[in-house]
Amino acid sequence: MKLARRLQAIKPSATLALNARAKALAAQGVDVVVLAAGEPDFDTPDFVKQAAIDAMKGGFTKYTATSGIPELREAIRQKLEKDNALKFAADQILVTAGGKQGLYNTFQALLDEGDEVIVFAPYWVSYPDMVHLAGGRPVIIPTREEDGFAPDPEAIRRALTPRTRAIILNSPANPTGAVYSRATLERIADAVRGHDCLIVSDDMYEKLLYEGQFLNLGNVAPDLIPRLVVSNGLSKSYAMTGWRIGYVAGPKPLIAAMTMVQDQSTSNASSIAQKAAVAALQGPSDTISAMVAEYKARRDLFVNGLNALEGVRCRMPEGAFYALADVRGLAQRRYKGAPVGDSMRISEILLDDFRVAAVPGDPFGAPGYVRMSFVTSREVLRKGLARLGEFVAALS
Incomplete structure (x- = not known):
């Protein structure tokens, strides 16, 4: 065939x-x-399961808006402001069926044939393939273990071209477990500041931190927030892998385009799982x-x-x-x-x-x-x- x-x-x-x-x-x-x-x-915590049970018993089993139910988007907005000091409006947030779909939608909405995305190696296995599926070309920049897997800013500058549409950051990282320091993020920000590419920050493991402090690039370079895309989800932090709830926050035109992609592919994430996600984000963190x-x-x-x-x-x-x-x-x-x-x-x-x-x-x-x-x-x-x-x- x-x-x-x-x-x-x-x-x-x-x-x-x-x-x-x-x-x-x-x-x-x-x-x-x-x-x-x-x-x-x-x-998954019991209080999160109970919220799903209550949603089912209450008949909350129908389609929702593709972008997610208002109370979940509001809970995500509050979480980003409270935990990450990042301010996004509700219409800058899209709820997805897991973090992977959020990233996939990002590249589908962003890339034209031949556009480039910078990826640091070692990388999560899905990054290059998601870029390929959107018609783009992953540009791989190796990092070194002796540098804590922090990227070389000069290598970033050399890799940037007129076709570079985005750069992916992942900290804490899969597969290395590396966490970018403030100094590393500042050097990355300096390297991309003169280019108009987006910064896609995959923060899926932000809560699973053993050393140092979690920082998003937007925390150290507020001037780049208009170009920042934050991808996250509840799979790892709340042990909700099978519930398939992720989210993306970013520039309003991009989020609107990503919503159109999702309109014509999966539509909304599970209504029941969305209710459970509200409970997770608003509940205790013990x-x-x-x-x-x-x-x-x-x-x-x-x-x-x-x-x-x-x-x-x-x-x-x-x-x-x-x-x-x-x-x-x-x-x-x-x-x-x-x-x-x-x-x-x-x-x-x-x-x-x-x-x-x-x-x-x-x-x-x-x-x-x-x-x-x-x-x-x-x-x-x-x-x-x-x-x-x-x-x-x-x-x-």
Whole structure:
């Protein structure tokens, strides 16, 4: 069957594929340590569930406005002002079916064929493909672990061209867990100030912070707020991945265009989930605090365990719930008589022979690295470290 040419540049999500394979093995009774998921293992808070139950019992099960119910957009507006010191009007906010749809709509509304978007590597796997699907061209700028994965402002200046329509920031970041400091954000702002590109800030992990302070670029460069697009959602902070509620705030013309895109694709996000989201944003934050404290303990346990393995090195992430481990020290060693090779091969060996699901770094623009998440119990993390130790011990 002849398919659209634009799909030729798209690759299936490595994380989703690996998760699916690990779950299939688990369904067969295989004991797999799954370290590939980007999904909290905590349950959605009870008061959020109750709001959804009340919405269903009250008959709130019909279509809503594509942009979202007024009370949710108002709750998002208040959240952005209170938590982030960013002021947006209600008509500058669009509610989406998850954070991914918000970003997808952004590029669909913004890009023409051949337009460019600057992406820092390592990056979330979906950024380049979303740009490709909109007809754009991702321009990848590598960052270095020794710099804390902070981008080089001179590299940004060199990458900017008349076709640059946007630059994507993600802090805390997937897959590195890096958090941009005020100084880093100021340097990025200085680099883009003379260009008219938009700044797309993916703040999905803002609440999952273990070190430092969360800052949006708009906090350090208020003059750039008219060009700022904030993408966020409730999936990670409130353990609401399956509820599919995200949101985007930005310039009014762009939000209006994105709403048109959503009008002709999915229309509104779930009415029931929107009511639950209102409760989440207006309710207590103690569940977030407890979740972050537990993630921090898991982070310390897991990353310290990784650094104890010969040939493995892992930077301590300041946020999110991922450990991006440098496994280049294993590449030249041999397993069953053959060279271990790249991180893709390492991930295959780990799943096939040691029953550990870990995502290779290549799809994230991080060859030689493996991404593992610590959104599972400490017991499972210890089991995973033990199996990783067995793998390293089996190398010659």
